Amino acid sequence: xxxxxxxxxxxxxxxxYECDVQGVVNNAxxxxxxxxxxxxxxxxxxxxxxxxHEEGTDLIVVRIEIDYKFPLRSxxxxxxxxxxxxxGNIKVVFYQDIYRKADNKLIINAKVTTAAVKNGRxxxxxxxxxxxxxxxx
Amino acid sequence: xxxxxxxxxxxxxxxxYECDVQGVVNNAxxxxxxxxxxxxxxxxxxxxxxxxHEEGTDLIVVRIEIDYKFPLRSxxxxxxxxxxxxxGNIKVVFYQDIYRKADNKLIINAKVTTAAVKNGRxxxxxxxxxxxxxxxx
Amino acid sequence: xxxxxxxxxxxxxxxxYECDVQGVVNNAxxxxxxxxxxxxxxxxxxxxxxxxHEEGTDLIVVRIEIDYKFPLRSxxxxxxxxxxxxxGNIKVVFYQDIYRKADNKLIINAKVTTAAVKNGRxxxxxxxxxxxxxxxx
Amino acid sequence: xxxxxxxxxxxxxxxxYECDVQGVVNNAxxxxxxxxxxxxxxxxxxxxxxxxHEEGTDLIVVRIEIDYKFPLRSxxxxxxxxxxxxxGNIKVVFYQDIYRKADNKLIINAKVTTAAVKNGRxxxxxxxxxxxxxxxx
Numbered sequence: 001x002x003x004x005x006x007x008x009x010x011x012x013x014x015x016x017y018e019c020d021v022q023g024v025v026n027n028a029x030x031x032x033x034x035x036x037x038x039x040x041x042x043x044x045x046x047x048x049x050x051x052x053h054e055e056g057t058d059l060i061v062v063r064i065e066i067d068y069k070f071p072l073r074s075x076x077x078x079x080x081x082x083x084x085x086x087x088g089n090i091k092v093v094f095y096q097d098i099y100r101k102a103d104n105k106l107i108i109n110a111k112v113t114t115a116a117v118k119n120g121r122x123x124x125x126x127x128x129x130x131x132x133x134x135x136x137x
Numbered sequence: 138x139x140x141x142x143x144x145x146x147x148x149x150x151x152x153x154y155e156c157d158v159q160g161v162v163n164n165a166x167x168x169x170x171x172x173x174x175x176x177x178x179x180x181x182x183x184x185x186x187x188x189x190h191e192e193g194t195d196l197i198v199v200r201i202e203i204d205y206k207f208p209l210r211s212x213x214x215x216x217x218x219x220x221x222x223x224x225g226n227i228k229v230v231f232y233q234d235i236y237r238k239a240d241n242k243l244i245i246n247a248k249v250t251t252a253a254v255k256n257g258r259x260x261x262x263x264x265x266x267x268x269x270x271x272x273x274x
Numbered sequence: 275x276x277x278x279x280x281x282x283x284x285x286x287x288x289x290x291y292e293c294d295v296q297g298v299v300n301n302a303x304x305x306x307x308x309x310x311x312x313x314x315x316x317x318x319x320x321x322x323x324x325x326x327h328e329e330g331t332d333l334i335v336v337r338i339e340i341d342y343k344f345p346l347r348s349x350x351x352x353x354x355x356x357x358x359x360x361x362g363n364i365k366v367v368f369y370q371d372i373y374r375k376a377d378n379k380l381i382i383n384a385k386v387t388t389a390a391v392k393n394g395r396x397x398x399x400x401x402x403x404x405x406x407x408x409x410x411x
Numbered sequence: 412x413x414x415x416x417x418x419x420x421x422x423x424x425x426x427x428y429e430c431d432v433q434g435v436v437n438n439a440x441x442x443x444x445x446x447x448x449x450x451x452x453x454x455x456x457x458x459x460x461x462x463x464h465e466e467g468t469d470l471i472v473v474r475i476e477i478d479y480k481f482p483l484r485s486x487x488x489x490x491x492x493x494x495x496x497x498x499g500n501i502k503v504v505f506y507q508d509i510y511r512k513a514d515n516k517l518i519i520n521a522k523v524t525t526a527a528v529k530n531g532r533x534x535x536x537x538x539x540x541x542x543x544x545x546x547x548x
Contacts, residue, residue, distance in 0.1 A: 015447040016460060017300050021293050021348065022190050023461070027172070027198050028291065031165035036426040043486065049427060050434070050485045053159050061164050065202045074295065074461045075454065152310040153323060154439065156432050158485065160324070163428050173289040180349065186290060187297070187348045211324045211432065212317065296464050301472050302442035309438070327433050335438050339476045 006081040008041040014076045024071035030108055034096045037080035045131045063113040069106050077101035090124050091115050143218040145178040151213045161208035167245055171233045174217035182268045200250040206243050214238035227261050228252050280355040282315040288350045298345035304382055308370045311354035319405045337387040343380050351375035364398050365389050417492040419452040425487045435482035441519055445507045448491035456542045467529055474524040480517050488512035501535050502526050
């Protein structure tokens with residue numbers, strides 16, 4: 001992963017309730033971290049996930065792939081780093097990796113494919129694409 | 138998906154706290170449903186996830202792939218159906234699909250690759266494999 | 275607690291992801307169980323929490339008190355039993371207790387005080403009160 | 412609430428997955444925020460919740476009371492402020508309040524009564540009390 005490609009990073013700390021009986025962060029919670037990082041990035045570009053929903057457009061995840069490399073534990077500090085690519089006309093792919101802050105150890109690799117729907121039907125999300133990929137036609 | 142291949146199914150109902158602002162089950166919660174179905178299946182085969190942990194062996198997820206096909210909503214009844222395959226010597230793959238009960242609509246397809254570790258190192262989980270794949274050498 | 279006063283009960287099983295590093299159900303998750311039991315009860319009376327929200331009325335919790343008596347563990351079966359009382363003109367109080375099924379052991383006692391708001395202001399929820407307390411004026 | 416009594420504060424931001432269909436933070440999640448603030452405070456005093464568990468001592472919540480005053484919404488910044496008191500010989504009470512950062516609006520008041528148990532029996536947690544109440548005999 002070329003460090004320079006990341007366009008967004010967000011710091012977190014593991015909260016104890018996110019850990020399960022194995023003493024490590026439960027697998028599902030990584031999806032929560034990834035979602036929060038995506039929404040933070042979108043908001044930084046003026047794209048308000050909640051406001052879009054209220055206007056009838058939903059940004060949704062259509063596919064997720066996560067490779068779990070190493071577990072996080074109680075109070076570990078970590079960072080979610082992301083970059084994006086378009087896939088076809090209507091999908092936006094978030095590549096999101098998590099690193100432990102103490103030693104930069106890779107925790108997970110994730111590929112999250114998203115789309116936009118209006119009233120349940122896929123749409124081309126003009127505003128979203130314009131703000132996320134300003135240089136592209 | 139060949140219906141006859143499923144070897145385990147478990148019924149659920151969507152709880153309101155599992156839904157988010159979009160009015161649908163939050164993506165991460167599907168991982169919770171899949172995990173609970175896997176642990177229920179393991180337990181039916183005499184494999185106690187928690188007890189194994191206390192004995193030093195952890196069954197872990199090393200990769201997950203989920204295709205989100207259609208969202209579940211408040212109080213929807215659904216079923217998680219699973220079958221398993223071995224991958225190489227030490228991995229067990231769970232294929233897990235979720236269907237809405239009312240109309241058998243496919244909600245997600247998932248492929249969950251698991252392994253066993255002892256003191257952080259991969260091991261061949263004899264007992265687990267013997268109980269999950271009794272006919273195989 | 276007089277057994278006969280309960281007007282609703284709902285069965286659950288502990289899912290492993292609901293347990294934390296201490297090996298027991300995390301305290302916050304009991305609120306989830308209580309909420310799901312309340313919504314199940316309301317629905318049985320024709321009161322749809324989500325539909326009410328969409329129509330502008332929100333049923334909300336204004337106060338919760340929980341006494342934690344004994345912890346639940348992985349795969350424990352348990353039941354949430356509830357009864358209700360009115361408090362003043364506009365509040366409905368849910369008394370909710372959780373028992374472990376295996377031995378009827380008391381797990382928690384809870385008192386959940388709820389109210390209804392419309393556009394952020396408290397209202398008298400006619401329909402809700404009529405359906406929950408049909409004999410009362 | 413006398414501002415000067417607070418001995419610990421911790422900043423958070425609402426993550427979208429913490430909100431439910433009503434568009435506000437789900438009630439149970441406030442318990443998560445309170446727990447994380449308590450564990451952060453304990454850790455600042457050299458009391459490691461997880462390590463204590465591994466050594467056989469569990470700090471547990473025996474009672475919680477929460478008054479929900481006003482809801483938090485997506486991306487709201489908020490602070491959990493806490494102070495502590497002893498109750499009898501063996502209980503430690505955390506008074507924890509949440510304020511929205513933008514306008515210092517009170518969101519919840521909470522009183523969380525905790526105790527220590529070893530092998531399921533209540534104990535006097537010397538080390539914990541000494542570190543939390545150093546001036547007291």
